[in-house]
Amino acid sequence: MISDTQQISAILRQFHFLQEADEDFREIFFKHATLSRIDAPQPICDQGTQCSHLALVLEGTARVYKLGENGREITLYRIGPGESCILTASCIISGKPFPAFAICETPIEALVIHTAEVKRWTNQFTVWRNYMFTLISDRLGDVISVVEEIAFRRVDRRLASYLLQRGTSTGDDDIKITHQAIASDLGTSREVVSRILKDFEHQGLISVARGFVRLNDAQGLAEKTHEN
Amino acid sequence: MISDTQQISAILRQFHFLQEADEDFREIFFKHATLSRIDAPQPICDQGTQCSHLALVLEGTARVYKLGENGREITLYRIGPGESCILTASCIISGKPFPAFAICETPIEALVIHTAEVKRWTNQFTVWRNYMFTLISDRLGDVISVVEEIAFRRVDRRLASYLLQRGTSTGDDDIKITHQAIASDLGTSREVVSRILKDFEHQGLISVARGFVRLNDAQGLAEKTHEN
DNA sequence: GGAATCTCTGTGACAATGTCACATACACCC
DNA sequence: GGGTGTATGTGACATTGTCACAGAGATTCC
Known part of the structure; x- marks a missing residue:
């Protein structure tokens, strides 16, 4: 009542x-x-x-x-x-x-x-x-x-989309999340997420640290969502 | 009306x-x-x-x-x-x-x-x-x-389940279907289906011919559905 | 019958993804 | 400072997906 x-x-x-x-x-x-x-x-x-x-x-x-x-x-x-x-x-x-x-x-x-x-x-x-x-x-x-x-979609592209969405939804470029949590959302394994995040980092798109991901180049990340 | x-x-x-x-x-x-x-x-x-x-x-x-x-x-x-x-x-x-x-x-x-x-x-x-x-x-x-x-499930196990289901649903052990059609049902590619079917054939579980699959050993196929 | 033309299947190489075992790094607590 | 979790990194290998192309039946048309 x-x-x-x-x-x-x-x-x-x-x-x-x-x-x-x-x-x-x-x-x-x-x-x-x-x-x-x-x-x-x-x-x-x-x-x-x-x-x-x-x-x-x-x-x-x-x-x-x-x-x-x-x-x-x-x-x-x-x-x-x-x-x-x-x-x-x-x-x-x-x-x-x-x-x-x-x-x-x-x-x-x-x-x-x-x-x-x-x-x-x-x-x-x-x-x-x-x-x-x-x-x-x-x-x-x-x-x-x-x-x-x-x-149908490749994991790296889905991950890129995921990060962008998480970023804009919080309004911040810092996403507080573990690799395991991302993997659980996407239905893949932690190792795969870690690998791809590291790739993105090497390309200067993001920075990763324990427990969070920072988006450095949302534009570049957006390109990753559709084609290689 | x-x-x-x-x-x-x-x-x-x-x-x-x-x-x-x-x-x-x-x-x-x-x-x-x-x-x-x-x-x-x-x-x-x-x-x-x-x-x-x-x-x-x-x-x-x-x-x-x-x-x-x-x-x-x-x-x-x-x-x-x-x-x-x-x-x-x-x-x-x-x-x-x-x-x-x-x-x-x-x-x-x-x-x-x-x-x-x-x-x-x-x-x-x-x-x-x-x-x-x-x-x-x-x-x-x-x-x-x-x-x-x-x-979560491996393609070979899903394929085994699929064949068994197709078999019993027609009541027949001959399934009239192409590899491409199976792939489309399972959401994988034809090559993968062909490979696994060939594997099953080598193990004596099925026979394959152009346009159809025959179940020879439903029992053995059933075992493939859960574990290696 | 035989050639042209489909559709279906086979194959090898390679890329992407998943799995496993284990190493390393960071955070927190005492 | 050392111990104990949790988080991440890494290499080896299995599975799955992609691509290019080769053959093998089936069908049509002459």
Whole structure:
């Protein structure tokens, strides 16, 4: 139950579908939503488990990933403010177990809604239903993009894209991350990442140090993303 | 508009959700559904196009795949009898362009429903809505499996699994397929497939000839799927 | 029948990527 | 300062992808 006016208006700003909702639905929504905090780093969903709640993220990010037999990982997508773990939703609706792992990357503040409500609203409210459909469609698109990336693009180009994206998203040219973490995002191994980073460094595009990467020549890096 | 009683009962047998539907929805469904035939091989949806119809497949199969810059392909999933192109549905709902290619593999007989109806039913009928959600969830699961496969499993093991599956699905030990087609399904290149098939042949597991593969030792092939 | 022309498969060389074992370097704690 | 983690570097080798081109069936056309 959420009643703080300030909180409610903050939530409305994040979740666009609530703005379009009528009073009826909003009332029910805030009545059943619970504000919850999760500390990072911490697993949220484990592969093969059933989901009992849906989380709408207000603050912080979570990472949804697959784990390979050999211990390698690959990130399927991230969930940030204004988004929601649709895989959870998908599991709720289809009743299937969660097919991946989800982990809290930064402390998360989220609205938590019980499975039963999610189901009820899906049948009852068009606004909510559309929100759910859009989420699932978007994630399907995300995952298809991941397939495309790993199936067809060379690792060095993907790494270049990755660094640029990480750089601009933080607004900074210093990226605080380990080689292992990059490898886990891209679905490759640490050694490969180290090798390519060293290459980029020799070419003067970046500087690497323990735990971070600095972009020196974003322009040059951008060229690496498409052709050799 | 579909009115032939025989046809209707055949359709009911294929699409489980229609059996659970009330008379109301069924009537509307058959009123707006059109029976359509597509000859193979023929592209159905092209990447980047908008979808104007949703197809529920009665007979035949279609393949949904991604195309890489270098001309390589990878199959995301197939659509068979009783299924439907959910990517289309997803696009219809989110209004986004189709993010892949779809092609007719065998002659297809399908029920075609216009976008407007799909949207209307989704808001109006619980049965239909659930059908749509289940489809999207299932496909999301399929695509996630593809990610797992290409990210973590070795090609030889995937190929062994592929052959076994192809074999049992036809009920025959002779699989009529070219190396290129296998490569396109697995998202690798023809040369790699040829190499591994030759390996398998030397080990007495299969026989290969122009345009087909014969399984000689399914047991041995099954062992190849998990460990060296 | 035989030549021309497809499509399909085979092959070797090499580049890119993944794996393994182990060395080295840095950070932090006591 | 030494010990203990964690992060990175490196070389050897296996797997996979790419390229260029060679043959081997199949088909068509004369």
